[in-house]
Amino acid sequence: MRAILTETFADSLIAAPPEIQRLFGKQLAHLLRDLRHPSLRAKKYDETRWQARVDHGWRLYFRIEGECYILLDIVAHPK
Numbered sequence: 001m002r003a004i005l006t007e008t009f010a011d012s013l014i015a016a017p018p019e020i021q022r023l024f025g026k027q028l029a030h031l032l033r034d035l036r037h038p039s040l041r042a043k044k045y046d047e048t049r050w051q052a053r054v055d056h057g058w059r060l061y062f063r064i065e066g067e068c069y070i071l072l073d074i075v076a077h078p079k
Contacts, residue, residue: 001032002068009060009071016058016074023054024074031062031069 005013013021030037031052045051049072050062059077063070 003028003032003062003071004068005071006073009073012074020054020058020074023058024060027052027054027060 013024016024027040030040031042035042040052042050042052045061048063050064051059052062054060054074057077057079058074060074061072063072
């Protein structure tokens with residue numbers, strides 16, 4: 001699998017705190033190796049999108065298209 005970042009995702013990642021950017025890199029490595037990695041807690045968000053954890057307060061949203069993860073957004077999780 002490979003990851004493709006959308007412009008929206010890239011803008012959101014740049015605006016995220018440095019610690020979240022670092023954690024995203026770690027979680028992306030897990031995602032590319034295994035969608036079912038326990039720390040991701042990946043699940044279908046709706047019919048076309050998936051959600052995975054960056055940490056307890058941040059989530060990343062993506063689509064799966066063939067052999068690609070299309071990264072859509074990274075946001076603070078509302079509590």
